[in-house]
Ligand SMILES: Nc1ncnc2c1ncn2[C@@H]1O[C@H](COP(=O)(O)OP(=O)(O)O)[C@@H](O)[C@H]1O
């Protein structure tokens with residue numbers, strides 16, 4: 381297992397958000413965190429990275445315990461994060477947003493500026509634009525590109541399909557497939573079951589901060605009760 | 614005409630000291646989000662340490678300017694690492710209380726170590742004398758100061774805009790959490806930026822030794838108020854704004870001292886009030 385999260389409990393102040401969440405992601409797969417708004421998908425990703433450290437439980441990444449490590453240390457071990465609001469550095473240009481991630485990563489690998497631009501040709505026209513001037517879609521591409529620049533083993537991807545037109549989602553499916561082919565493992569959180577079915581092999585269904593179901597995407601897709609209870613709005 | 618030029622030049626040179634203190638103050642606020650009320654005390658310490666180097670170790674201007682502020686950086690390191698770090702998460706009043714406590718501590722430490730009276734800097738003959746400008750003498754050293762200020766401004770701008778260390782600082786100042794998510798050791802970066810900001814203030818103090826004539830234990834207090842005003846007028850966190858505001862304030866208060874001595878600081882406050890009425894976020898502040 382590349383990532384094993386065992387029974388983590390995460391709080392925001394005194395509100396108990398994640399309740400004994402456990403999940404596993406094996407090397408090379410794309411796994412999904414499913415569930416409606418507010419069930420704790422983002423909090424799970426933030427807990428893994430160390431931005432919202434769990435109070436109890438264990439998180440093992442590549443054989444090492446990472447629960448309790450600060451985010452920068454987890455990041456240097458090879459975990460990259462693409463937040464749902466992208467968090468592109470507003471004051472840096474597109475190129476700088478990419479390059480800064482490469483420089484801060486101690487890891488070498490196949491990802492560099494050229495490869496990222498091959499994946500997202502649109503970004504090459506924007507190389508000197510400041511982050512603050514990019515559109516939402518452009519920021520999303522840059523967010524994924526910035527994550528790749530660190531040559532991570534695992535990418536935590538929050539709400540990748542949110543707010544995208546169907547054509548753009550199709551393109552995103554394509555892009556994630558290409559990233560996956562390069563051996564990058566992805567754990568993504570998304571509410572769009574159709575999208576997840578196209579991209580992911582397995583999924584975990586969350587509700588009220590707890591995992592209600594874990595299994596293959598086809599299994600989830602075919603289980604009307606789970607869909608009705610936990611997924612459709 | 615002649616006296617107007619001289620008043621302007623005098624104002625520019627005193628404005629540069631305000632700029633040096635305000636630059637560190639602004640940088641620290643922009644990145645760490647802390648209003649360092651003790652910044653003037655680091656200016657004072659810079660002056661006293663440089664004085665000691667010049668009087669007791671090496672009577673060489675450049676060595677004084679190098680070693681004095683370096684000692685102050687060590688003090689700044691201790692302040693950030695063991696005290697300030699613990700109040701970042703707390704509300705502004707706690708930060709002000711802590712930094713104000715350091716104002717009192719440093720004032721008293723200076724009195725204990727160097728005495729409560731004023732000290733006369735040793736005559737090291739660096740850029741002594743004057744040059745005639747429009748037929749009236751102007752100190753060479755003050756011209757030197759007028760050159761140093763913009764030099765520091767340009768160097769600072771280049772460092773922040775054109776180096777990777779600068780880009781990382783800008784990234785962390787706009788989004789601390791995302792910076793740590795891509796591998797920035799934010800606590801260490803904060804220590805570094807704080808110590809660097811302290812160095813800027815202490816450099817101002819070191820440069821002030823041949824300029825002020827007398828060192829006094831309260832010398833940090835006047836300048837911190839001016840630096841605060843400059844930082845606010847310029848827009849908290851904006852170095853460009855702080856630089857311009859320091860020049861304007863320096864020249865304005867130089868005119869005030871010369872022509873309306875009774876209203877010296879009054880003019881400064883009028884300026885601040887006027888700017889804030891028109892642009893509450895300051896000249897170059899973003900309206901966050
Ligand atoms: N910073 C925060 N402080 C307090 N509560 C929060 C915070 N962020 C999220 N929450 C709460 O935690 C729960 C889970 O949120 P989140 O992980 O963002 O869900 P999801 O990503 O599945 O939509 C929600 O009830 C939300 O209101």
Ligand SMILES: [Mg+2]
Nearest residue numbers: 421422464538
């Ligand atoms: Mg979310």
